[in-house]
Amino acid sequence: MTPEIEAFHDPVTSTISYVVHAGRGSACAVVDSVLDYDAPAGRTSTHGADRIVRFVRDMALDVQWLLETHAHADHLSAAPYLREQLGGAIAIGEHIRHVQAIFAPIFNFESTFAPDGSQFDRLFRADETFSVGALEATVLHVPGHTPADVAYVFGDAVFVGDTLFMPDVGTARCDFPGGDAHLMHASIRRLLALPDDMRLFMCHDYPPDGRGPCWQTTVAEQRRANIHVNDTVSADDFVAMRTTRDTTLGMPTLLIPSIQLNIRAGVAPPPEANGIRYLKTPLNVL
Template sequence: MNAPTAAAARADIASFFDRVTGTIAYVVADLAARQAAIIDPVLDFDMKSGRTSTTQAERLLAHLAAHDLQVQWILETHAHADHLSSAHWLKERVGGRIAIGEHITQVQTVFRKLYNLERGFLPDGRQFDHLFKDDEVFNIGGLEMRALRVPGHTPADIAYVIDDAVFVGDTLFMPDVGTARCDFPGGDAATLYRSIRRLLDMPPETRLFMCHDYPPAGREAAWETTVAEQRARNIHVHDGVDEAAFVALRTRRDATLDVPVLILPAIQVNIRAGQLPPPEDDGVSYLKIPLNVIGRKA
Protein backbone atom coordinates (compact mmCIF):
# COMPACT_ATOMS: atom_id res chain seq x y z
CA MET A 1 0.00 0.00 0.00
CA ASN A 2 1.17 3.53 -0.72
CA ALA A 3 2.30 5.62 2.24
CA PRO A 4 -0.32 8.03 3.64
CA THR A 5 -0.30 11.48 2.10
CA ALA A 6 -0.42 14.77 3.94
CA ALA A 7 -3.39 15.92 1.87
CA ALA A 8 -5.54 13.00 2.96
CA ALA A 9 -5.13 14.01 6.59
CA ARG A 10 -7.70 16.73 5.88
CA ALA A 11 -10.47 14.14 5.64
CA ASP A 12 -13.25 14.65 8.16
CA ILE A 13 -15.28 11.55 9.05
CA ALA A 14 -18.72 11.79 10.67
CA SER A 15 -20.63 8.63 11.59
CA PHE A 16 -24.38 8.06 11.97
CA PHE A 17 -25.53 4.90 13.74
CA ASP A 18 -29.01 3.49 13.12
CA ARG A 19 -29.97 1.31 16.08
CA VAL A 20 -32.89 -0.33 14.24
CA THR A 21 -30.73 -1.93 11.53
CA GLY A 22 -27.32 -1.76 13.23
CA THR A 23 -26.02 0.23 10.25
CA ILE A 24 -23.45 3.02 10.32
CA ALA A 25 -23.59 5.59 7.53
CA TYR A 26 -20.74 8.05 7.04
CA VAL A 27 -20.07 11.48 5.64
CA VAL A 28 -16.44 11.84 4.54
CA ALA A 29 -15.48 15.40 3.70
CA ASP A 30 -12.75 17.73 2.58
CA LEU A 31 -13.86 20.56 4.84
CA ALA A 32 -11.55 23.07 3.18
CA ALA A 33 -13.10 22.41 -0.23
CA ARG A 34 -16.57 21.86 1.26
CA GLN A 35 -16.94 18.63 -0.71
CA ALA A 36 -18.23 15.34 0.67
CA ALA A 37 -19.11 11.72 0.03
CA ILE A 38 -21.90 9.81 1.77
CA ILE A 39 -21.32 6.11 2.43
CA ASP A 40 -24.09 3.51 2.97
CA PRO A 41 -27.08 5.76 3.80
CA VAL A 42 -30.21 4.20 5.33
CA LEU A 43 -33.86 4.56 4.33
CA ASP A 44 -36.10 3.80 7.31
CA PHE A 45 -38.59 1.02 6.60
CA ASP A 46 -41.34 -0.37 8.80
CA MET A 47 -41.98 -3.97 7.80
CA LYS A 48 -45.34 -4.12 9.59
CA SER A 49 -46.92 -1.19 7.78
CA GLY A 50 -44.83 -1.13 4.60
CA ARG A 51 -44.04 2.54 5.17
CA THR A 52 -40.73 4.24 4.42
CA SER A 53 -39.45 7.33 6.20
CA THR A 54 -36.30 9.44 6.12
CA THR A 55 -35.28 10.04 9.73
CA GLN A 56 -31.79 8.61 9.22
CA ALA A 57 -31.24 10.34 5.88
CA GLU A 58 -32.31 13.67 7.36
CA ARG A 59 -29.55 13.35 9.97
CA LEU A 60 -27.08 13.33 7.07
CA LEU A 61 -28.75 16.35 5.49
CA ALA A 62 -28.48 18.27 8.76
CA HIS A 63 -24.75 17.51 8.97
CA LEU A 64 -24.18 18.56 5.37
CA ALA A 65 -26.04 21.83 5.93
CA ALA A 66 -24.23 22.56 9.20
CA HIS A 67 -20.87 22.29 7.46
CA ASP A 68 -21.97 23.81 4.13
CA LEU A 69 -20.93 20.64 2.27
CA GLN A 70 -21.64 19.78 -1.34
CA VAL A 71 -22.10 16.08 -2.10
CA GLN A 72 -19.96 14.66 -4.89
CA TRP A 73 -20.53 10.96 -4.27
CA ILE A 74 -23.06 8.66 -2.64
CA LEU A 75 -21.15 5.41 -2.19
CA GLU A 76 -22.53 1.94 -1.55
CA THR A 77 -20.23 -0.80 -0.30
CA HIS A 78 -22.62 -3.47 -1.68
CA ALA A 79 -26.31 -4.25 -2.17
CA HIS A 80 -27.30 -4.51 1.49
CA ALA A 81 -29.59 -7.22 2.84
CA ASP A 82 -30.29 -5.61 6.22
CA HIS A 83 -31.44 -2.11 5.32
CA LEU A 84 -32.90 -0.17 2.43
CA SER A 85 -30.68 2.49 0.88
CA SER A 86 -31.68 6.16 0.83
CA ALA A 87 -29.16 6.94 -1.92
CA HIS A 88 -31.79 7.91 -4.49
CA TRP A 89 -33.75 10.07 -2.02
CA LEU A 90 -30.56 11.89 -1.02
CA LYS A 91 -29.45 12.41 -4.61
CA GLU A 92 -32.75 14.11 -5.39
CA ARG A 93 -32.07 16.62 -2.58
CA VAL A 94 -28.31 17.19 -2.53
CA GLY A 95 -27.00 15.75 -5.80
CA GLY A 96 -23.94 13.56 -6.10
CA ARG A 97 -23.21 10.45 -8.14
CA ILE A 98 -24.41 7.11 -6.78
CA ALA A 99 -21.67 4.50 -7.14
CA ILE A 100 -21.01 0.86 -6.33
CA GLY A 101 -18.64 -1.89 -7.49
CA GLU A 102 -18.92 -3.03 -11.10
CA HIS A 103 -19.83 -6.58 -10.08
CA ILE A 104 -23.25 -5.39 -8.93
CA THR A 105 -24.40 -6.72 -12.29
CA GLN A 106 -23.92 -10.29 -11.00
CA VAL A 107 -26.13 -9.54 -8.01
CA GLN A 108 -28.73 -7.86 -10.20
CA THR A 109 -28.86 -10.87 -12.51
CA VAL A 110 -29.57 -13.28 -9.65
CA PHE A 111 -32.22 -11.15 -7.98
CA ARG A 112 -33.91 -10.07 -11.19
CA LYS A 113 -34.78 -13.73 -11.66
CA LEU A 114 -35.71 -14.29 -8.00
CA TYR A 115 -38.17 -11.38 -8.01
CA ASN A 116 -39.28 -11.83 -11.63
CA LEU A 117 -38.69 -8.10 -12.07
CA GLU A 118 -40.31 -6.01 -14.74
CA ARG A 119 -39.03 -6.29 -18.31
CA GLY A 120 -37.54 -2.80 -18.12
CA PHE A 121 -35.15 -3.71 -15.31
CA LEU A 122 -31.82 -4.50 -16.96
CA PRO A 123 -29.03 -6.10 -14.88
CA ASP A 124 -26.27 -3.98 -16.37
CA GLY A 125 -25.66 -1.49 -13.56
CA ARG A 126 -27.29 1.44 -15.36
CA GLN A 127 -29.33 2.22 -12.24
CA PHE A 128 -26.11 3.61 -10.71
CA ASP A 129 -24.22 6.66 -11.94
CA HIS A 130 -20.83 4.96 -11.71
CA LEU A 131 -19.48 1.43 -11.33
CA PHE A 132 -16.05 1.20 -9.72
CA LYS A 133 -13.30 -1.09 -10.89
CA ASP A 134 -10.85 -2.57 -8.42
CA ASP A 135 -8.21 -0.03 -7.32
CA GLU A 136 -9.97 2.83 -9.12
CA VAL A 137 -9.02 6.23 -7.68
CA PHE A 138 -11.45 9.15 -7.44
CA ASN A 139 -11.62 12.46 -5.58
CA ILE A 140 -13.58 14.14 -2.82
CA GLY A 141 -12.55 17.75 -3.19
CA GLY A 142 -8.77 17.64 -2.94
CA LEU A 143 -8.69 14.19 -1.35
CA GLU A 144 -7.98 10.93 -3.11
CA MET A 145 -10.11 7.89 -2.35
CA ARG A 146 -9.65 4.37 -3.71
CA ALA A 147 -12.19 1.64 -4.38
CA LEU A 148 -10.91 -1.75 -3.26
CA ARG A 149 -12.76 -4.89 -4.36
CA VAL A 150 -13.39 -7.21 -1.40
CA PRO A 151 -15.82 -9.94 -2.55
CA GLY A 152 -16.90 -12.97 -0.55
CA HIS A 153 -19.95 -11.73 1.33
CA THR A 154 -21.35 -10.90 -2.11
CA PRO A 155 -19.55 -10.68 -5.49
CA ALA A 156 -19.94 -6.91 -5.55
CA ASP A 157 -18.48 -5.78 -2.20
CA ILE A 158 -16.23 -2.72 -2.30
CA ALA A 159 -14.20 -1.07 0.47
CA TYR A 160 -13.24 2.60 0.25
CA VAL A 161 -9.74 3.71 1.26
CA ILE A 162 -8.75 7.25 2.14
CA ASP A 163 -5.32 7.76 3.70
CA ASP A 164 -5.24 5.67 6.91
CA ALA A 165 -9.01 5.00 6.93
CA VAL A 166 -10.89 2.16 5.25
CA PHE A 167 -14.66 1.75 5.07
CA VAL A 168 -14.85 -2.02 4.98
CA GLY A 169 -18.52 -2.67 4.25
CA ASP A 170 -19.58 -6.19 5.25
CA THR A 171 -16.19 -7.86 5.17
CA LEU A 172 -15.31 -7.39 8.84
CA PHE A 173 -17.27 -6.58 11.98
CA MET A 174 -15.85 -5.45 15.30
CA PRO A 175 -13.33 -8.01 16.62
CA ASP A 176 -15.77 -9.54 19.12
CA VAL A 177 -18.38 -10.11 16.38
CA GLY A 178 -16.15 -11.48 13.62
CA THR A 179 -16.87 -11.47 9.90
CA ALA A 180 -19.70 -11.33 7.38
CA ARG A 181 -21.76 -14.34 6.31
CA CYS A 182 -21.00 -15.92 2.95
CA ASP A 183 -24.17 -17.86 2.15
CA PHE A 184 -25.84 -15.25 -0.04
CA PRO A 185 -25.92 -15.86 -3.83
CA GLY A 186 -22.37 -15.54 -5.14
CA GLY A 187 -20.89 -15.50 -1.65
CA ASP A 188 -17.83 -17.61 -0.89
CA ALA A 189 -15.92 -18.03 2.36
CA ALA A 190 -12.52 -18.64 0.75
CA THR A 191 -12.95 -15.50 -1.34
CA LEU A 192 -13.93 -13.50 1.75
CA TYR A 193 -10.83 -14.73 3.59
CA ARG A 194 -8.60 -13.47 0.77
CA SER A 195 -10.44 -10.14 0.70
CA ILE A 196 -9.98 -9.76 4.45
CA ARG A 197 -6.27 -10.46 4.06
CA ARG A 198 -6.08 -7.52 1.63
CA LEU A 199 -7.35 -5.36 4.47
CA LEU A 200 -5.31 -6.92 7.26
CA ASP A 201 -2.09 -6.67 5.26
CA MET A 202 -2.38 -2.89 5.53
CA PRO A 203 -0.27 -1.05 8.15
CA PRO A 204 -1.26 -1.98 11.73
CA GLU A 205 -2.43 1.55 12.57
CA THR A 206 -4.88 1.67 9.64
CA ARG A 207 -8.34 2.63 10.88
CA LEU A 208 -11.18 0.33 9.84
CA PHE A 209 -14.74 1.65 9.84
CA MET A 210 -17.53 -0.92 10.00
CA CYS A 211 -20.79 -0.84 8.05
CA HIS A 212 -22.68 -2.61 10.85
CA ASP A 213 -22.37 -3.45 14.50
CA TYR A 214 -24.41 -6.06 16.33
CA PRO A 215 -22.84 -5.74 19.79
CA PRO A 216 -22.82 -8.62 22.25
CA ALA A 217 -24.78 -8.11 25.46
CA GLY A 218 -23.08 -5.61 27.74
CA ARG A 219 -21.25 -3.65 25.01
CA GLU A 220 -22.39 -0.40 23.45
CA ALA A 221 -22.37 -0.17 19.67
CA ALA A 222 -18.95 0.63 18.16
CA TRP A 223 -17.69 0.87 14.61
CA GLU A 224 -14.04 1.95 14.51
CA THR A 225 -11.13 -0.41 15.04
CA THR A 226 -7.65 -0.93 13.56
CA VAL A 227 -5.83 -3.53 11.55
CA ALA A 228 -3.73 -4.35 14.61
CA GLU A 229 -6.83 -4.92 16.76
CA GLN A 230 -8.45 -7.12 14.15
CA ARG A 231 -5.32 -9.22 13.69
CA ALA A 232 -4.98 -9.68 17.44
CA ARG A 233 -8.60 -10.22 18.49
CA ASN A 234 -11.03 -10.91 15.66
CA ILE A 235 -12.83 -14.07 16.74
CA HIS A 236 -12.89 -15.44 13.18
CA VAL A 237 -9.72 -14.21 11.44
CA HIS A 238 -7.12 -13.28 14.06
CA ASP A 239 -3.50 -14.04 13.20
CA GLY A 240 -2.95 -17.78 13.08
CA VAL A 241 -6.30 -18.62 11.45
CA ASP A 242 -5.56 -19.95 7.97
CA GLU A 243 -7.94 -20.08 5.01
CA ALA A 244 -9.05 -23.67 5.55
CA ALA A 245 -9.86 -23.05 9.20
CA PHE A 246 -11.77 -19.89 8.37
CA VAL A 247 -13.79 -21.57 5.61
CA ALA A 248 -14.73 -24.41 7.97
CA LEU A 249 -15.74 -21.99 10.73
CA ARG A 250 -17.67 -19.66 8.42
CA THR A 251 -19.49 -22.55 6.73
CA ARG A 252 -20.56 -24.05 10.05
CA ARG A 253 -21.74 -20.71 11.36
CA ASP A 254 -23.62 -19.75 8.19
CA ALA A 255 -25.58 -23.01 8.40
CA THR A 256 -27.09 -21.81 11.70
CA LEU A 257 -28.11 -18.29 10.60
CA ASP A 258 -31.65 -17.18 9.87
CA VAL A 259 -32.51 -15.23 6.75
CA PRO A 260 -32.06 -11.49 7.49
CA VAL A 261 -35.37 -9.84 8.38
CA LEU A 262 -35.20 -7.22 5.62
CA ILE A 263 -33.44 -9.12 2.85
CA LEU A 264 -36.48 -9.51 0.57
CA PRO A 265 -37.64 -5.87 0.69
CA ALA A 266 -34.10 -4.48 0.84
CA ILE A 267 -32.37 -6.16 -2.08
CA GLN A 268 -35.00 -5.24 -4.66
CA VAL A 269 -34.57 -1.58 -3.70
CA ASN A 270 -30.80 -1.63 -3.30
CA ILE A 271 -30.06 -3.18 -6.70
CA ARG A 272 -31.93 -0.13 -8.09
CA ALA A 273 -29.55 2.30 -6.33
CA GLY A 274 -32.17 3.04 -3.68
CA GLN A 275 -35.09 3.65 -6.02
CA LEU A 276 -38.42 2.08 -5.18
CA PRO A 277 -39.96 -0.19 -7.85
CA PRO A 278 -41.86 1.68 -10.57
CA PRO A 279 -45.39 2.64 -9.54
CA GLU A 280 -48.12 0.45 -10.94
CA ASP A 281 -51.26 1.73 -12.67
CA ASP A 282 -52.72 2.87 -9.35
CA GLY A 283 -49.68 5.07 -8.67
CA VAL A 284 -48.39 2.85 -5.84
CA SER A 285 -44.99 1.12 -5.69
CA TYR A 286 -45.08 -2.49 -4.53
CA LEU A 287 -42.35 -4.66 -3.06
CA LYS A 288 -42.49 -8.31 -4.11
CA ILE A 289 -42.13 -11.23 -1.71
CA PRO A 290 -41.45 -14.47 -3.62
CA LEU A 291 -43.18 -17.31 -1.82
CA ASN A 292 -41.59 -20.69 -1.15
CA VAL A 293 -38.46 -19.85 -3.12
CA ILE A 294 -35.86 -19.35 -0.42
CA GLY A 295 -35.71 -21.52 2.66
CA ARG A 296 -34.82 -20.79 6.25
CA LYS A 297 -31.35 -19.77 5.10
CA ALA A 298 -30.61 -17.02 2.53
Protein backbone atom coordinates in the same frame (compact mmCIF):
# COMPACT_ATOMS: atom_id res chain seq x y z
CA MET B 1 -4.87 14.63 3.46
CA THR B 2 -6.32 12.78 6.46
CA PRO B 3 -10.11 12.70 6.11
CA GLU B 4 -12.55 13.83 8.75
CA ILE B 5 -15.30 11.31 9.35
CA GLU B 6 -18.74 11.77 10.88
CA ALA B 7 -20.61 8.58 11.78
CA PHE B 8 -24.39 8.13 11.97
CA HIS B 9 -25.55 5.04 13.85
CA ASP B 10 -28.97 3.59 13.02
CA PRO B 11 -30.02 1.45 16.01
CA VAL B 12 -32.91 -0.23 14.16
CA THR B 13 -30.70 -1.86 11.51
CA SER B 14 -27.39 -1.66 13.42
CA THR B 15 -25.95 0.22 10.43
CA ILE B 16 -23.38 2.99 10.52
CA SER B 17 -23.41 5.56 7.71
CA TYR B 18 -20.57 8.01 7.22
CA VAL B 19 -19.82 11.43 5.83
CA VAL B 20 -16.19 11.71 4.69
CA HIS B 21 -14.83 15.23 4.20
CA ALA B 22 -11.79 17.51 4.57
CA GLY B 23 -13.36 20.14 6.82
CA ARG B 24 -16.04 22.81 6.75
CA GLY B 25 -16.90 23.95 3.25
CA SER B 26 -15.14 21.02 1.55
CA ALA B 27 -16.36 18.34 -0.81
CA CYS B 28 -17.67 15.15 0.81
CA ALA B 29 -18.88 11.61 0.21
CA VAL B 30 -21.67 9.76 2.01
CA VAL B 31 -21.09 6.04 2.60
CA ASP B 32 -23.88 3.45 3.08
CA SER B 33 -26.86 5.65 3.91
CA VAL B 34 -30.08 4.24 5.43
CA LEU B 35 -33.72 4.83 4.52
CA ASP B 36 -36.09 4.12 7.40
CA TYR B 37 -38.55 1.33 6.64
CA ASP B 38 -41.62 0.26 8.63
CA ALA B 39 -41.98 -3.31 7.39
CA PRO B 40 -45.48 -4.06 8.79
CA ALA B 41 -46.85 -0.92 7.13
CA GLY B 42 -44.71 -1.05 4.00
CA ARG B 43 -43.85 2.60 4.56
CA THR B 44 -40.56 4.46 4.17
CA SER B 45 -39.42 7.63 5.95
CA THR B 46 -36.29 9.77 6.07
CA HIS B 47 -35.69 10.50 9.75
CA GLY B 48 -32.22 8.94 9.74
CA ALA B 49 -31.20 10.34 6.37
CA ASP B 50 -32.30 13.81 7.45
CA ARG B 51 -29.62 13.72 10.15
CA ILE B 52 -27.07 13.47 7.36
CA VAL B 53 -28.78 16.27 5.43
CA ARG B 54 -28.62 18.56 8.46
CA PHE B 55 -24.95 17.78 9.11
CA VAL B 56 -23.95 18.37 5.49
CA ARG B 57 -25.79 21.70 5.39
CA ASP B 58 -24.50 22.82 8.77
CA MET B 59 -20.95 22.10 7.62
CA ALA B 60 -21.54 23.71 4.21
CA LEU B 61 -20.29 20.53 2.54
CA ASP B 62 -20.58 19.74 -1.16
CA VAL B 63 -21.77 16.17 -1.69
CA GLN B 64 -19.98 14.67 -4.67
CA TRP B 65 -20.51 10.96 -4.06
CA LEU B 66 -23.15 8.70 -2.50
CA LEU B 67 -21.17 5.48 -2.08
CA GLU B 68 -22.47 1.97 -1.53
CA THR B 69 -20.12 -0.80 -0.38
CA HIS B 70 -22.56 -3.42 -1.75
CA ALA B 71 -26.25 -4.14 -2.27
CA HIS B 72 -27.26 -4.37 1.38
CA ALA B 73 -29.63 -7.08 2.59
CA ASP B 74 -30.42 -5.49 5.95
CA HIS B 75 -31.45 -1.92 5.17
CA LEU B 76 -32.79 0.18 2.34
CA SER B 77 -30.46 2.74 0.81
CA ALA B 78 -31.31 6.42 1.18
CA ALA B 79 -29.00 7.38 -1.69
CA PRO B 80 -31.77 8.56 -4.08
CA TYR B 81 -33.28 10.77 -1.37
CA LEU B 82 -29.88 12.25 -0.49
CA ARG B 83 -29.15 12.88 -4.17
CA GLU B 84 -32.42 14.77 -4.41
CA GLN B 85 -31.67 16.83 -1.29
CA LEU B 86 -27.92 17.33 -1.61
CA GLY B 87 -26.72 16.24 -5.04
CA GLY B 88 -23.95 13.77 -5.73
CA ALA B 89 -23.56 10.63 -7.84
CA ILE B 90 -24.66 7.19 -6.61
CA ALA B 91 -21.77 4.74 -7.04
CA ILE B 92 -21.05 1.07 -6.38
CA GLY B 93 -18.62 -1.58 -7.62
CA GLU B 94 -19.10 -2.83 -11.17
CA HIS B 95 -19.77 -6.39 -9.98
CA ILE B 96 -23.25 -5.25 -8.92
CA ARG B 97 -24.20 -6.57 -12.36
CA HIS B 98 -23.60 -10.10 -11.04
CA VAL B 99 -25.90 -9.50 -8.07
CA GLN B 100 -28.58 -8.00 -10.33
CA ALA B 101 -28.39 -11.04 -12.59
CA ILE B 102 -28.94 -13.31 -9.58
CA PHE B 103 -31.86 -11.47 -7.98
CA ALA B 104 -33.79 -9.90 -10.87
CA PRO B 105 -35.17 -13.30 -11.96
CA ILE B 106 -35.98 -14.29 -8.38
CA PHE B 107 -38.20 -11.21 -8.02
CA ASN B 108 -39.40 -11.43 -11.63
CA PHE B 109 -38.48 -7.81 -12.33
CA GLU B 110 -40.17 -6.04 -15.20
CA SER B 111 -38.88 -6.91 -18.68
CA THR B 112 -37.36 -3.45 -19.08
CA PHE B 113 -35.01 -3.92 -16.11
CA ALA B 114 -31.44 -4.23 -17.38
CA PRO B 115 -28.94 -6.09 -15.13
CA ASP B 116 -26.13 -3.88 -16.40
CA GLY B 117 -25.66 -1.50 -13.48
CA SER B 118 -27.13 1.41 -15.43
CA GLN B 119 -29.39 2.26 -12.49
CA PHE B 120 -26.30 3.69 -10.74
CA ASP B 121 -24.57 6.91 -11.74
CA ARG B 122 -21.13 5.29 -11.60
CA LEU B 123 -19.74 1.77 -11.48
CA PHE B 124 -16.23 1.53 -10.06
CA ARG B 125 -13.63 -0.90 -11.35
CA ALA B 126 -11.39 -2.78 -8.93
CA ASP B 127 -8.49 -0.58 -7.76
CA GLU B 128 -9.94 2.49 -9.47
CA THR B 129 -9.17 5.86 -7.86
CA PHE B 130 -11.45 8.88 -7.65
CA SER B 131 -11.42 12.26 -5.96
CA VAL B 132 -13.59 13.90 -3.33
CA GLY B 133 -12.29 17.45 -3.49
CA ALA B 134 -8.81 17.35 -1.95
CA LEU B 135 -9.26 13.73 -0.87
CA GLU B 136 -8.32 10.80 -3.07
CA ALA B 137 -10.00 7.43 -2.68
CA THR B 138 -9.25 3.93 -3.94
CA VAL B 139 -11.81 1.19 -4.56
CA LEU B 140 -10.87 -2.31 -3.38
CA HIS B 141 -12.92 -5.25 -4.66
CA VAL B 142 -13.49 -7.49 -1.61
CA PRO B 143 -15.92 -10.25 -2.65
CA GLY B 144 -17.14 -12.99 -0.35
CA HIS B 145 -20.13 -11.62 1.53
CA THR B 146 -21.53 -10.90 -1.93
CA PRO B 147 -19.79 -10.96 -5.32
CA ALA B 148 -19.92 -7.17 -5.52
CA ASP B 149 -18.56 -5.95 -2.17
CA VAL B 150 -16.04 -3.12 -2.28
CA ALA B 151 -14.11 -1.19 0.36
CA TYR B 152 -13.25 2.49 0.01
CA VAL B 153 -9.83 3.72 1.13
CA PHE B 154 -9.48 7.43 1.97
CA GLY B 155 -5.99 8.16 3.28
CA ASP B 156 -5.67 6.25 6.57
CA ALA B 157 -9.38 5.34 6.66
CA VAL B 158 -11.02 2.26 5.12
CA PHE B 159 -14.77 1.72 4.89
CA VAL B 160 -14.96 -2.06 4.86
CA GLY B 161 -18.70 -2.60 4.36
CA ASP B 162 -19.77 -6.03 5.62
CA THR B 163 -16.44 -7.75 5.04
CA LEU B 164 -15.34 -7.27 8.67
CA PHE B 165 -17.12 -6.57 11.94
CA MET B 166 -15.60 -5.37 15.20
CA PRO B 167 -13.01 -7.86 16.54
CA ASP B 168 -15.34 -9.27 19.20
CA VAL B 169 -18.05 -9.92 16.59
CA GLY B 170 -15.95 -11.33 13.76
CA THR B 171 -17.02 -11.42 10.12
CA ALA B 172 -20.12 -11.33 7.94
CA ARG B 173 -21.99 -14.30 6.53
CA CYS B 174 -21.17 -15.77 3.11
CA ASP B 175 -24.30 -17.82 2.38
CA PHE B 176 -26.24 -15.32 0.29
CA PRO B 177 -26.51 -16.21 -3.43
CA GLY B 178 -23.08 -15.58 -4.91
CA GLY B 179 -21.34 -15.51 -1.52
CA ASP B 180 -18.11 -17.44 -1.01
CA ALA B 181 -16.19 -18.01 2.22
CA HIS B 182 -12.92 -18.70 0.38
CA LEU B 183 -13.18 -15.35 -1.40
CA MET B 184 -14.13 -13.68 1.87
CA HIS B 185 -10.96 -14.92 3.55
CA ALA B 186 -8.81 -13.69 0.66
CA SER B 187 -10.55 -10.30 0.75
CA ILE B 188 -10.05 -9.96 4.50
CA ARG B 189 -6.37 -10.84 4.25
CA ARG B 190 -6.00 -8.15 1.59
CA LEU B 191 -7.49 -5.61 3.99
CA LEU B 192 -5.34 -6.84 6.86
CA ALA B 193 -2.22 -6.48 4.74
CA LEU B 194 -2.68 -2.71 4.93
CA PRO B 195 -0.54 -0.79 7.46
CA ASP B 196 -1.27 -1.64 11.09
CA ASP B 197 -2.44 1.86 11.98
CA MET B 198 -5.02 2.14 9.21
CA ARG B 199 -8.43 2.99 10.63
CA LEU B 200 -11.17 0.53 9.70
CA PHE B 201 -14.79 1.68 9.77
CA MET B 202 -17.53 -0.94 10.02
CA CYS B 203 -20.88 -0.80 8.23
CA HIS B 204 -22.58 -2.68 11.08
CA ASP B 205 -22.08 -3.50 14.72
CA TYR B 206 -23.95 -6.19 16.64
CA PRO B 207 -22.37 -5.73 20.07
CA PRO B 208 -22.20 -8.61 22.52
CA ASP B 209 -23.74 -8.09 25.94
CA GLY B 210 -21.77 -5.65 28.04
CA ARG B 211 -20.74 -3.05 25.49
CA GLY B 212 -22.43 -0.39 23.42
CA PRO B 213 -22.20 0.05 19.65
CA CYS B 214 -18.71 0.65 18.20
CA TRP B 215 -17.59 1.00 14.63
CA GLN B 216 -13.92 2.00 14.45
CA THR B 217 -10.91 -0.26 14.88
CA THR B 218 -7.48 -0.74 13.26
CA VAL B 219 -5.75 -3.30 11.08
CA ALA B 220 -3.49 -4.21 14.01
CA GLU B 221 -6.42 -4.79 16.34
CA GLN B 222 -8.23 -6.97 13.80
CA ARG B 223 -5.11 -9.03 13.15
CA ARG B 224 -4.59 -9.53 16.88
CA ALA B 225 -8.09 -10.06 18.18
CA ASN B 226 -10.76 -10.75 15.53
CA ILE B 227 -12.53 -13.85 16.82
CA HIS B 228 -12.97 -15.31 13.32
CA VAL B 229 -9.96 -14.22 11.31
CA ASN B 230 -7.00 -13.13 13.45
CA ASP B 231 -3.45 -14.00 12.41
CA THR B 232 -3.58 -17.43 14.06
CA VAL B 233 -6.57 -18.61 11.95
CA SER B 234 -5.81 -20.49 8.73
CA ALA B 235 -7.84 -20.12 5.55
CA ASP B 236 -9.20 -23.67 5.91
CA ASP B 237 -10.22 -23.08 9.52
CA PHE B 238 -11.95 -19.83 8.59
CA VAL B 239 -13.89 -21.42 5.74
CA ALA B 240 -14.96 -24.33 7.94
CA MET B 241 -16.07 -21.98 10.73
CA ARG B 242 -17.88 -19.59 8.40
CA THR B 243 -19.65 -22.37 6.48
CA THR B 244 -20.82 -24.09 9.65
CA ARG B 245 -21.89 -20.87 11.34
CA ASP B 246 -23.85 -19.66 8.33
CA THR B 247 -26.12 -22.73 8.46
CA THR B 248 -27.35 -21.54 11.89
CA LEU B 249 -28.25 -17.99 10.84
CA GLY B 250 -31.77 -16.87 10.06
CA MET B 251 -32.74 -14.71 7.12
CA PRO B 252 -32.12 -10.97 7.67
CA THR B 253 -35.41 -9.30 8.54
CA LEU B 254 -35.28 -6.79 5.70
CA LEU B 255 -33.58 -8.88 3.01
CA ILE B 256 -36.61 -9.11 0.71
CA PRO B 257 -37.44 -5.39 0.55
CA SER B 258 -33.80 -4.30 0.75
CA ILE B 259 -32.49 -6.29 -2.18
CA GLN B 260 -35.37 -5.25 -4.43
CA LEU B 261 -34.53 -1.57 -3.93
CA ASN B 262 -30.79 -1.71 -3.46
CA ILE B 263 -29.96 -3.44 -6.74
CA ARG B 264 -31.91 -0.57 -8.34
CA ALA B 265 -29.63 2.00 -6.64
CA GLY B 266 -32.24 2.47 -3.91
CA VAL B 267 -35.11 3.32 -6.25
CA ALA B 268 -38.45 1.56 -5.74
CA PRO B 269 -39.91 -0.60 -8.54
CA PRO B 270 -41.97 1.28 -11.12
CA PRO B 271 -45.65 1.86 -10.29
CA GLU B 272 -48.18 -0.61 -11.57
CA ALA B 273 -51.36 0.29 -13.48
CA ASN B 274 -53.05 1.61 -10.34
CA GLY B 275 -50.16 4.00 -9.63
CA ILE B 276 -48.91 2.04 -6.61
CA ARG B 277 -45.38 0.60 -6.27
CA TYR B 278 -45.11 -2.93 -4.91
CA LEU B 279 -42.46 -5.14 -3.36
CA LYS B 280 -42.71 -8.88 -3.97
CA THR B 281 -42.21 -11.82 -1.63
CA PRO B 282 -41.12 -14.96 -3.47
CA LEU B 283 -42.43 -18.06 -1.71
CA ASN B 284 -40.10 -20.94 -0.85
CA VAL B 285 -37.20 -19.55 -2.87
CA LEU B 286 -34.79 -17.69 -0.58
